[in-house]
Amino acid sequence: MASGDDWSKWNAMAAEFYNKVVKGVNADGQQLIDEAHVPSLSEKNDPKAFNSEKYPYPYLAILKDSALVNERIILLFFGENLIYNVDYRKKSRVYNVYFKNIGCFEYARSKLDSFPKLFNTFDGRMFQQKTIPSVALTSTRALPGPASSMPSLLERTGLDLKSRNYPISKTQHKHPEIIRAPLVTKADYAKGSLLAKNDVNRRYLNVKYEFALERYNAYVLEHQSKQENLMVQYRSGRTFLVPKTPILEDDADTNNNAEIQKSKNNLKLSDWNIKTCIACHRFTKTVCKICAMPYCHAECLKAVKEQHNEFCAAKSCPPSREKALPVYPNTGLPPSKETVRITAFEQTNVVYVISTERSVNIAHFSILQEVMSKGRNAAKLEKVPACGQIVIHKTETQTVRAMVVNAEHPNEIFVVCIDFGNIEMVELGNLYECCDYLAGLKVYPVAVQLRGVPRRFMNPNVQDLLYELSMDMIFKIKYSKREFNFNKGLQIVQLIENEFHRNLNRFIKTMLTPVEPSVPVKGNKEDYFPHIYLPTGRKLQLVVMDNSFLKYGLIYCTTVDLAYEVTKMQRDLQDYGDNIAKCDSFATSQGELCVAKYQGKWCRGVFQELVGDGYPSILFLDYGNIVPVHIQDIRPYPPEFRFPVVTSELELIGLPTNLSDKQLIRLEEYFGVGTFVECDEVILNNDANNYSVRFDILKSILA
Numbered sequence: 001m002a003s004g005d006d007w008s009k010w011n012a013m014a015a016e017f018y019n020k021v022v023k024g025v026n027a028d029g030q031q032l033i034d035e036a037h038v039p040s041l042s043e044k045n046d047p048k049a050f051n052s053e054k055y056p057y058p059y060l061a062i063l064k065d066s067a068l069v070n071e072r073i074i075l076l077f078f079g080e081n082l083i084y085n086v087d088y089r090k091k092s093r094v095y096n097v098y099f100k101n102i103g104c105f106e107y108a109r110s111k112l113d114s115f116p117k118l119f120n121t122f123d124g125r126m127f128q129q130k131t132i133p134s135v136a137l138t139s140t141r142a143l144p145g146p147a148s149s150m151p152s153l154l155e156r157t158g159l160d161l162k163s164r165n166y167p168i169s170k171t172q173h174k175h176p177e178i179i180r181a182p183l184v185t186k187a188d189y190a191k192g193s194l195l196a197k198n199d200v201n202r203r204y205l206n207v208k209y210e211f212a213l214e215r216y217n218a219y220v221l222e223h224q225s226k227q228e229n230l231m232v233q234y235r236s237g238r239t240f241l242v243p244k245t246p247i248l249e250d251d252a253d254t255n256n257n258a259e260i261q262k263s264k265n266n267l268k269l270s271d272w273n274i275k276t277c278i279a280c281h282r283f284t285k286t287v288c289k290i291c292a293m294p295y296c297h298a299e300c301l302k303a304v305k306e307q308h309n310e311f312c313a314a315k316s317c318p319p320s321r322e323k324a325l326p327v328y329p330n331t332g333l334p335p336s337k338e339t340v341r342i343t344a345f346e347q348t349n350v351v352y353v354i355s356t357e358r359s360v361n362i363a364h365f366s367i368l369q370e371v372m373s374k375g376r377n378a379a380k381l382e383k384v385p386a387c388g389q390i391v392i393h394k395t396e397t398q399t400v401r402a403m404v405v406n407a408e409h410p411n412e413i414f415v416v417c418i419d420f421g422n423i424e425m426v427e428l429g430n431l432y433e434c435c436d437y438l439a440g441l442k443v444y445p446v447a448v449q450l451r452g453v454p455r456r457f458m459n460p461n462v463q464d465l466l467y468e469l470s471m472d473m474i475f476k477i478k479y480s481k482r483e484f485n486f487n488k489g490l491q492i493v494q495l496i497e498n499e500f501h502r503n504l505n506r507f508i509k510t511m512l513t514p515v516e517p518s519v520p521v522k523g524n525k526e527d528y529f530p531h532i533y534l535p536t537g538r539k540l541q542l543v544v545m546d547n548s549f550l551k552y553g554l555i556y557c558t559t560v561d562l563a564y565e566v567t568k569m570q571r572d573l574q575d576y577g578d579n580i581a582k583c584d585s586f587a588t589s590q591g592e593l594c595v596a597k598y599q600g601k602w603c604r605g606v607f608q609e610l611v612g613d614g615y616p617s618i619l620f621l622d623y624g625n626i627v628p629v630h631i632q633d634i635r636p637y638p639p640e641f642r643f644p645v646v647t648s649e650l651e652l653i654g655l656p657t658n659l660s661d662k663q664l665i666r667l668e669e670y671f672g673v674g675t676f677v678e679c680d681e682v683i684l685n686n687d688a689n690n691y692s693v694r695f696d697i698l699k700s701i702l703a
Contacts, residue, residue: 057084057098058105060112063120064093071095077118078108117518117583159628160613168617169548169625174599176623176674177570178543178563183207183406183414188387195388195405203447204405206488208347209414209423210458210568211236212561216532218644219460233397234467238344238422242397278317279303293317299359303329328363333446333477333491339498340477342470343445344422348462348512349453350490352421352445356474364444368400368419371438375399378432384410385431390439392432393417393424401434401441402426421445449490450505451483456512457565457572460530460642465511474498514572514638516581523592523637526606526621530644532562534691538681542693545647546624547671551664553655555671556624557693562646566622569643570601577602581635587616593637594618596629604643605629621645650682650693656702663702670701 062074071086074097082104087096099105112121161168184204189196195204214221214235221234230241277284278293279300287294291311295301301308311317334340334355345351354364375392376399385391385404393402393415402415402424410428417424456462479493495504517523534542534557542557545566549555558566577595586594588607596605596618605618608626615628624647659667671677681694 057100058102059099060097060105060108060121062095062097064088064095065120069095069119078111082108116587156630156632157613159615160611163611163613164609164617166609166617166626167549167552169546169627171548171668172599172625172627173546173548173673175601175603175620176543176545176563177567178560178674179567180209180564183209184387193388194386198388198390198403201489203489204403204416207405207416207423208350209425210347211423212425212565213458213532213644215425216562218530218532219463232471234463236344236422236424237346237466237470238417238420239467239470240398278307288312288317291315291317296362297358299362303359328367328442329357329359331442331444331446333448333479334360336477336479338477339474340495341472341474344417344420344470345466346421346423346447348456348458348466348508349450350447350455351450351466351470351495352447353475353477353493353495354445360444363442364419367441367444370441371401371419372399374435374438375432378434381428381431381433384413384428390418390434391415392434392438393426394430394432401438402431404431418443419445421447447490448477448479448493449485449488450508451479451492451494453505453509454512454575457568457643459572459640461640462508462511465508469504475504511640514576514580514640516576516583516638517636523588523594524639525591525593526645528593528639529621529642532644532646533684534559534648534650534682536682536684536691539678540682541676541678542682544671544673544675544677545622546620547668547673548625550667550671551659553652555650555652555693556647557650557677558647560676566646569622570603572641573602573604576638576641577635580638583635585631586634586636587631588636595635595637596620597633598627598629602635604637604641605634622647624649648691650691652698653683653692653694654698659702666701670697 062069064070071088074086074095075083078097082099084098084100087098088094089096097108099108112119184195184207186205189199189202189205213219219234223232230243233240233242274283274285275287275294277296277300279295284294284296286296288308288311291308291314293304293308293311294317295304333353334357339356340353341356343352343354354360371392375394378392381391384407387404387407389404391402391404393400400417400419402417404413404415405423406414413426413428413431415424415426415431416422474497475495476498477493477495479491481491483492484490485492496502497504534540541560543560543563544555544557545563546556573595577597581595587610588594590607590610592607594605594607595602597603598618598620603623604621606621608617608619610616615630616634617626618629618634619626622645656663677695679693680696683692683694685692
């Protein structure tokens with residue numbers, strides 16, 4: 001071609017592709033493919049008709065590592081119209097899949113990228129490589145690119161920082177671990193203390209509060225009941241019914257029906273011949289024909305047998321309720337193989353149970369009524385109660401007895417509702433004095449530990465399950481006295497559903513155990529999680545979770561209570577990454593969730609950017625830093641872990657655009673990772689959908 005000719009449209013690679021793939025000739029123009037006879041799938045059984053070394057078709061080598069991998073599956077997956085031939089090598093157990101042209105080959109590779117776990121593959125050209133190396137067949141799945149000198153993505157090569165569009169955290173601080181101090185310590189059980197007196201077995205020494213997220217409305221805690229005008233409420237491990245609408249008397253109706261109301265008020269129980277049971281205080285019409293002693297049923301009559309004999313001998317019975325003889329059955333764990341029901345749950349493996357025996361249920365109900373009636377006129381506590389003190393805890397719908405287990409702050413007093421077992425965080429204004437009579441009544445719910453069930457984070461799936469189980473289901477309890485946890489003061493038991501004989505322990509353990517996604521489907525994104533946003537206002541205490549983007553004026557924070565929950569989540573993630581997830585490496589599309597390892601610990605992450613160097617940029621949701629992580633340190637995210645996102649990005653108000661190195665160092669010292677800081681104001685920017693935070697101390701720090 002002359003020097004004056006136009007070379008702009010000449011493409012050497014296109015000419016080589018046309019010669020080798022389309023025409024089937026080499027660089028010297030020699031014919032490589034016999035155009036008179038093109039092999040097809042029908043000729044694959046004839047080795048003479050098709051010689052794989054003669055035809056340089058692009059191919060994929062698929063390892064037959066399972067009985068499910070066969071020729072039919074390969075044809076259905078890639079499409080018969082794309083494939084020339086499928087050749088199976090028995091010795092190496094490999095399918096060589098030959099494609100019609102390079103376009104079909106690239107389409108097949110893109111399809112494999114969408115399903116990286118389906119086949120163990122590597123690809124190449126037969127004229128470039130005549131034998132299949134054994135090392136390639138034992139490598140991990142879906143190795144991209146031809147089998148040539150190009151480095152594998154599984155090799156930990158250097159980071160490609162130039163191709164990244166998103167910034168990454170230059171300072172890699174250790175993720176903070178904010179752990180709540182124990183609610184009860186051994187010092188609280190000092191000789192002569194109220195806690196040592198009221199908790200002889202030291203049951204509450206290991207009590208845990210697992211319901212902090214409920215205070216931030218992270219979960220749905222109320223729904224319509226099957227009964228009309230009633231709502232089912234979930235709170236702190238207990239399920240109870242409340243009226244949907246309060247029953248209020250209308251003034252006009254009251255005035256119009258004044259005479260009717262007056263006549264009703266003058267009526268007495270004796271007018272209907274209704275009396276009070278001498279044993280359980282319930283209303284009844286059944287009386288003894290000799291002494292006229294009222295009783296409900298045979299169990300109440302048996303409970304007051306001696307007193308009844310005296311009344312019958314005298315042929316008289318005390319008529320007033322005050323002289324009734326309250327007789328309650330013994331407390332404690334019912335015998336093995338008896339039936340129980342769950343009153344509340346404290347942890348995923350600790351629940352409170354009560355016997356379903358009629359006498360126990362009547363006694364428990366009578367105690368609740370007694371506390372409700374006598375607790376109405378109780379005096380409000382004026383000072384912070386002592387640890388171990390029995391008090392009355394009043395809510396909008398219930399009045400129950402409670403034992404104080406931690407009272408370090410008047411607005412955060414932890415109490416155990418002893419008649420159910422659930423632990424709550426209350427304020428001083430909701431607590432009232434409890435008289436000695438109510439404090440001395442028996443307590444029937446007993447805490448037990450479920451055999452073989454691990455302690456895990458209270459995620460929404462497990463929470464909904466346990467709340468449903470604490471409604472009306474009856475269980476048969478099985479245990480051996482030799483299986484007693486002396487460290488926690490709990491009997492280890494097994495609960496069997498009474499009607500269908502299903503094992504509750506195994507069911508809860510299955511719900512707690514995450515499953516690694518086995519089929520390559522589209523993963524979840526960040527909107528899969530519920531989000532708990534920061535409260536706005538002045539003088540809020542925050543915990544700094546990450547400060548690696550301070551030079552951009554950004555810090556990542558959460559509240560103190562939620563920082564405790566972040567640390568609790570990590571226990572489940574470590575177990576999943578170390579013991580459950582079996583995938584050797586993982587990479588997916590941008591924006592999808594994953595579990596990535598950072599400084600030896602597994603954390604929740606989101607794929608921010610993939611640049612092809614084997615180190616995608618991962619945003620750690622619970623902390624805020626962005627770090628390149630190798631694909632061998634990434635696992636697919638299990639859908640069972642639906643933990644809420646509690647960490648928020650905050651923009652510092654009044655921070656200069658250009659910071660000097662000294663100013664940046666002083667800022668990093670003040671906003672250290674894991675530091676508790678008190679801000680002057682948190683502002684929500686509705687237009688930008690983010691937060692701004694103001695610290696008046698910034699001026700002195702930057703000065």
